[in-house]
Amino acid sequence: MSNDRLIDLYPKVSAKRVLDAIGGKRKTITLTGQRIDITYQPSNLGQGEVPFFICPVCDKPRREMYLKSCEWLCYKCHDFTYHSQQRTRNSYWYWVRRAEKEARKIDLDFRIKGFNDFMNHRWLFPYKAKYMQQRKYDNIRFWYGIYMFRAGEELYNLMAPARAFIQSVKKEYPNYSKTNRMT
Numbered sequence: 001m002s003n004d005r006l007i008d009l010y011p012k013v014s015a016k017r018v019l020d021a022i023g024g025k026r027k028t029i030t031l032t033g034q035r036i037d038i039t040y041q042p043s044n045l046g047q048g049e050v051p052f053f054i055c056p057v058c059d060k061p062r063r064e065m066y067l068k069s070c071e072w073l074c075y076k077c078h079d080f081t082y083h084s085q086q087r088t089r090n091s092y093w094y095w096v097r098r099a100e101k102e103a104r105k106i107d108l109d110f111r112i113k114g115f116n117d118f119m120n121h122r123w124l125f126p127y128k129a130k131y132m133q134q135r136k137y138d139n140i141r142f143w144y145g146i147y148m149f150r151a152g153e154e155l156y157n158l159m160a161p162a163r164a165f166i167q168s169v170k171k172e173y174p175n176y177s178k179t180n181r182m183t
């Protein structure tokens, strides 16, 4: 897989950040000379609206736009890949992204932003939309749970060397964790 598809390599602009900075609603915005439409969708937190860019190629609402070859497009239309998805299935972020993808079937705006969100993932799972069938909702939540569990397992495995290290140091220096600095 060639490396120039890595999403991290390209400048990114977030619709929310830009519009927060400008203040007020906008129908379009200009990013380095390219005009991009803006749309608003109700926030999944039930508070106000969240701005999205409309990608000029696929016409879909997107949280972020990326600059490549002097053109702002969404990650899909640039055909980007995430670093973590290029890695093997035994990576924490790979499974978090898989879980995220499930939740986005319900809420386009869904995102796990970091470790805290991961720890709270059960409570962050989106509410069922009225039109959605209970069975479909339950199925999505089921796989979301499984992927999050696998992410947790990876994290747990990652911690193994750290646990071993701490155990060995504790044996040698039992007072380390209780030692207070006096000077």
Ligand SMILES: [Zn+2]
Residues within 6 Å of the ligand: 055, 056, 057, 058, 059, 060, 073, 074, 075, 076, 077, 078
């Ligand atoms: Zn697009």
